Amino acid sequence: MHTLVILLTVLESLFTALTEKTFTTDFSVTIGAEASQPMTYNGSLAMHGEKFSVSILDTESAYDGKTLYTYQEDMNEITLSYPDPVELQQANPFLFASAMRDACNIVEHDSKDGKTCLITMTPKVKDAKANISKINIRVNKSTLLPESIEIKEGVKTTTLRAKNPQWSKTPASWTITKENAYINDLR
Numbered sequence: 299m300h301t302l303v304i305l306l307t308v309l310e311s312l313f314t315a316l317t318e319k320t321f322t323t324d325f326s327v328t329i330g331a332e333a334s335q336p337m338t339y340n341g342s343l344a345m346h347g348e349k350f351s352v353s354i355l356d357t358e359s360a361y362d363g364k365t366l367y368t369y370q371e372d373m374n375e376i377t378l379s380y381p382d383p384v385e386l387q388q389a390n391p392f393l394f395a396s397a398m399r400d401a402c403n404i405v406e407h408d409s410k411d412g413k414t415c416l417i418t419m420t421p422k423v424k425d426a427k428a429n430i431s432k433i434n435i436r437v438n439k440s441t442l443l444p445e446s447i448e449i450k451e452g453v454k455t456t457t458l459r460a461k462n463p464q465w466s467k468t469p470a471s472w473t474i475t476k477e478n479a480y481i482n483d484l485r
Contacts, residue, residue, distance in 0.1 A: 349361055378483045446459045
């Protein structure tokens with residue numbers, strides 16, 4: 299029982315920190331399936347609570363708490379929309395993990411050196427639609443900075459690894475503006 303209390307403290311402390319401070323990091327995301335070669339992409343992420351901005355390949359997305367901005371560089375187009383919670387969770391794995399915490403059994407494993415802990419979340423009830431079997435979050439215990447998040451969904455595994463993660467009190471921009479871009483307003 300004592301381990302469970304520690305786990306909830308680490309997990310809840312992480313999500314509390316994500317609402318009180320701005321988390322910024324460059325990252326690599328690897329997407330793989332059992333029968334295919336994994337693909338890795340690099341990008342950058344900033345988030346504060348549910349607000350975020352992410353840039354990967356030729357796409358930038360930002361969410362200001364109401365409007366989702368998506369910029370496609372190859373089309374020079376910004377799409378504005380009011381996303382539903384599922385769309386937000388698909389764009390930001392930390393929002394997905396936060397939304398899943400009540401539906402999951404949660405277990406913590408300290409690293410051998412005690413510097414990080416691995417939080418493993420497994421759904422209490424198997425959902426045929428979601429097909430999520432496990433979420434792993436590795437957190438630095440002294441800074442509460444997330445180092446990685448891995449989502450296993452059927453035969454697919456998506457792993458985001460933070461590169462130089464930091465906390466900041468400085469807010470990032472949660473909108474996107476581009477000179478001469480076409481605005482596709484779907485709101």
